[in-house]
Amino acid sequence: NAGVTQTPKFRILKIGQSMTLQCTQDMNHNYMYWYRQDPGMGLKLIYYSVGAGITDKGEVPNGYNVSRSTTEDFPLRLELAAPSQTSVYFCASSLSASGRRGHEQYFGPGTRLTVT
Amino acid sequence: KNEVEQSPQNLTAQEGEFITINCSYSVGISALHWLQQHPGGGIVSLFMLSSGKKKHGRLIATINIQEKHSSLHITASHPRDSAVYICADPETSGSRLTFGEGTQLTVNP
Numbered sequence: 032n033a034g035v036t037q038t039p040k041f042r043i044l045k046i047g048q049s050m051t052l053q054c055t056q057d058m059n060h061n062y063m064y065w066y067r068q069d070p071g072m073g074l075k076l077i078y079y080s081v082g083a084g085i086t087d088k089g090e091v092p093n094g095y096n097v098s099r100s101t102t103e104d105f106p107l108r109l110e111l112a113a114p115s116q117t118s119v120y121f122c123a124s125s126l127s128a129s130g131r132r133g134h135e136q137y138f139g140p141g142t143r144l145t146v147t
Numbered sequence: 148k149n150e151v152e153q154s155p156q157n158l159t160a161q162e163g164e165f166i167t168i169n170c171s172y173s174v175g176i177s178a179l180h181w182l183q184q185h186p187g188g189g190i191v192s193l194f195m196l197s198s199g200k201k202k203h204g205r206l207i208a209t210i211n212i213q214e215k216h217s218s219l220h221i222t223a224s225h226p227r228d229s230a231v232y233i234c235a236d237p238e239t240s241g242s243r244l245t246f247g248e249g250t251q252l253t254v255n256p
Contacts, residue, residue, distance in 0.1 A: 062242070073233070073248035081242060089243065121190065128242045135180065135192035136244070143188075 032057050037122050037139035044112040044146045052107040052142050054122030062125045063105040064136065065089075065097065067118040074121065080105055081128075112146045119143050149174045151236050153247035160254050166221040168250045170234035179217050180244060181208050184231040193219075193232075224254045 076089030080099040178195040194208040235244040
């Protein structure tokens with residue numbers, strides 16, 4: 032299994048441009064998550080999904096959109112990129128809720144995004 | 148609001164020393180998570196525990212449910228243990244994790 036894969040690894044955007052960060056998992060996990068990690072800071076949840084067709088906002092959803100048309104894929108869309116969105120973005124997945132049944136989250140390698 | 152606090156924020160040790168990282172959380176449902184972020188940025192899950200103690204190699208995690216406190220210990224620390232260690236606590240719904248800001252550990256040879 033490849034686990035959780037993310038593309039691209041690095042990207043530089045100009046202010047106002049848009050892009051989609053891709054995330055795919057091959058473990059048949061129901062739950063998928065998008066986090067951002069700013070330098071020296073903890074992980075912040077952007078959006079998450081508990082299954083295909085179901086998405087919900089996390090702590091910091093403004094400026095982002097997601098969709099979950101299949102179990103495997105959970106793309107994150109940035110519209111009108113701003114310097115405040117410069118961060119490292121991690122996608123993760125888990126079989127079920129990480130709290131109630133204690134399923135661990137598997138993380139992708141991250142995408143380093145710079146907006147200038 | 149779920150809050151997760153870790154201490155210390157930064158920790159420098161000499162090779163061979165015993166390391167302790169602490170985590171206090173406010174909600175606490177079924178499983179407190181410990182994760183490791185490598186210097187290259189990759190994140191892996193180390194432990195999930197809801198009671199007592201778990202051990203994996205030189206890493207030991209303990210939890211006190213009543214006090215909502217967990218510790219991660221590293222015995223006979225090695226430079227390859229240098230990483231950021233993160234604890235995470237489930238939200239009330241159990242669907243999401245709240246992460247601490249991490250403890251940056253540096254082990255010098």
